[in-house]
Amino acid sequence: MAKDKCWRRDSTKTESFYADRNKDQRLERPVCSAAPPIEHFPLARLEAAVGRSRRLGKAWHLRGVRYISIQCNASIERNIAQPMPPSMCLRCLKRSLIAIETAPHNATQRSAFSISTSFSAPPVLKKKGVVAKATSRTGQTLRLAKNKRASTTRPPAVGERKALRKRVVLSNTNALEIQGLPDLDVGNINSQVLQKSQGAVLGLKNPTVDALRAVEAFKPTQGWSLFRRPATLIRKETVDVAGDIEGVAAAKAGRTVRKVIYGERDSGKSVLQLQAMAMASLRNWVVVHIPEAQDLVNAHTSYQPIETDNGTMYVQPHYTAKLLDNIAKANRNVLETLKMKQQHKLPISLPANSTLLRLAELGARNPDAAWPVWQAFWAELTAPEGNLPPVFYSLDGFDHVSRLSAYLNSDVQAIHAHELTLVKHFIDLLSGKTHLPNGGMVLAAVSESNKASAHTLHHCIKRNEAIQSKKPPPAGDPYVAYDKWVQDAMATVGVTKLRGLSKEEARGVMQYYAQSGMLRNGVTENLVSETWTLSGGGIIGQIERGTVQALRA
CATH class of the missing domain: 1.10.8 (Helicase, Ruva Protein; domain 3)
Structure with missing residues (x-):
């Protein structure tokens, strides 16, 4: 037996000793009195384990404990394998080796470390609860179920919630009726009479209210439900619009007034459009109104492509049918007196010498034929020959149709709003590209309560206002891309700012x-x-x- 180099634990209390006392393997009760505070480890086993540790100088750190090298006279057998370092001195260990070697080896030889479960005990099965045997009962048993409240109301029908949201109340029976309130009628819709009534409130007669309701000129956000009957304030801008309508009616040649109304929120832009529609209806004009331009571009209605001279355009059959229905209801007294004078290729059969009212009603009933009927309707309405009435065409929310729409083409690219046929038709009338031979007014209003991002439109409005005021127009931002469609449409359009x-x-x-x-x-x-x-x-x-x-x- 030769002397073997052993390692002993350093008795110095290092940081690792204080950090983790559970890993300290020092004997509280030493077995050997020769070296009570010392543990002896075989060098070969220790060196094999320190491969995962860090060596600092002559000291080894194993499992968070610092060891130093010493000489030990203990004689050990190298071929004795212990599963873990001994907890006693090797001198004491040698005395017990003889008894261990002579003892019978009944246990299976296996490695010192294994992760197999071959020797693990099977899991203890839980005791199954005693289940009572089901027996049949002759009497009634009490079975408590969840308290489900039966719904006695029916689910809302299709479009019912939207109709409730857009419902407009035009009367309040609790409000007092104003005695002697003058009405807006044919006798006082010229600019000179209205100028005398500036600052006064005029009521709306029932036929005018019915026509305005048919084109959806009233909005639920306006305060119509607070008063006994609909009435409107005559302001300076109302007198100006009345003068424009009077000038169109007096002009022999077809004169068209094209304007864009803008201003602060709640300044009365939609009500000014309503006043213009009321005066046009009293003069027996054909009134066409798009109440919410957002409904044209938010991809909530059907659309389909068609090939035209200007390329691929997109029609909206259901919205076109709805618009024809509004026109027929609002202008019934005018359209039933106008006869068709041209031949049109329509997908529906139509008797000869039919009225424009009949044509609009047929287009409203059949969405598939709505766009051809729309084209025929406007061709008859804008015919140069014949005694035809002027046309009033307005659109609210003009900023929504001055940018890209939510519709996608076959290449999954956003469709511009001006590529929609209804929007394109209005833009051509507003820009002056399409002429109204019998005159009329094209009016657009920019929304501020439901504002859309259309920086090109706002820049064009500021430019046109500066030109009207004979001021130098503002320069465009060179780092911003402007919409060519909107710039062309707003080139010659007048603007009116609505103030307080x-x-x-x-x-x-x-x-x-x-x-x-x-x-x-x-x-x-x-x-x-x-x-x-x-x-x-x-x-x-x-x-x-x-x-x-x-x-x-």
Whole structure:
């Protein structure tokens, strides 16, 4: 037996000793008195294990413990394999080796380390609970089920929630009826008479209300449900629009007024369009109105491609049929007097000498034939010969049709709004590319409450306003890509900015609120000035919100 070099644990308490006391293998009760605080490990086994450790100088760190080299006179047998380092001195271990070697080896020889489960005990099975044998009972048993509340209401039908959301109430029976309220009629729709009524509120007659309701000119966000019957304020811009309509009616040659209305939110742009439609309807014009341009471009209605002289365009049959139905209802008295004078290739049979009302009704019933009927309808309406009425065509939410739409073509590319046939037809009339031989007015309004991102349109509006005011137009941003479609459409279009009411007009509308019983305070000069200031300089929507709707809430 030769002396073997052994390693002993360093008794110095290092950081690893304090960090993990559970890994400290020092004997609390030494077996051998020769070296109580020392553990002896065979060098060969220790060196094989330190391959996963780090060597620092002459000391070895094994399992977080620092060991140093010493000489030990212990004589050991190298061929004795221990599964783990001994917990006693090798001198004491040698005395027990004889008994271990002479003992019978009944256990199976296996490696010191294994991850196999061959010697693991089988899992203990859980005791199965005692299940009572089902027996038949003759009596009734109580079975408690979940408390399900039966629904007694039917689910909403298709389009019912949308109709409820867009429902417009035009009367409030709790409001007071104003005695002697003048109405807007044929006798006072010229600019000179309306100028005398500027700042006053005029009522709308029932035939006019029916025509405006048919073209969906009323909106649920407007305060029509607060008063006894529909009425509107005559403001400066109303007089200007009345003068334009009067000029078109007086002109012998076909004159067309083309304008874009813009302004702050709640400034009354949609109501100004409604006033223009009311005056055009009273003059027996053909009124066509697109209430929400967003419905044309948000991909909520059907579309299909067609080949035209301008390339591939896209028709919207169901929306075209709906628009024809609105036109037929709103202009029944005018269209039933107009006869068809041209021959058209239509997919539906139509008797000779049919009226334009019959043509529009047939197109409204058949969406597949709606676009050919639309083309025939406008061809008859814009014929140069014959005594035909002027046309009033308006669109609300013009910014939505001044950019890319949500529709996709066959190459999965976004379709521009001007590639839709209905939008293209309106844009051609607004830009002057398509002429109205019998005259008329084309009016577009930019939405601010439901604003769309159309920077090219806003730049063109500022440019046209500067040109009208004889000021230098603003330069475009060289780092922004502008829409060529919109630039061409807005090249020669007039613009009108709708600002707040004057104090006289604000006083007139507040007196109307007080006479209707919706404003209990007396209309004084201080109240008018305070309300006008708090409403941002006479924004009519803010005036209504700060007086009538504040008391209602």
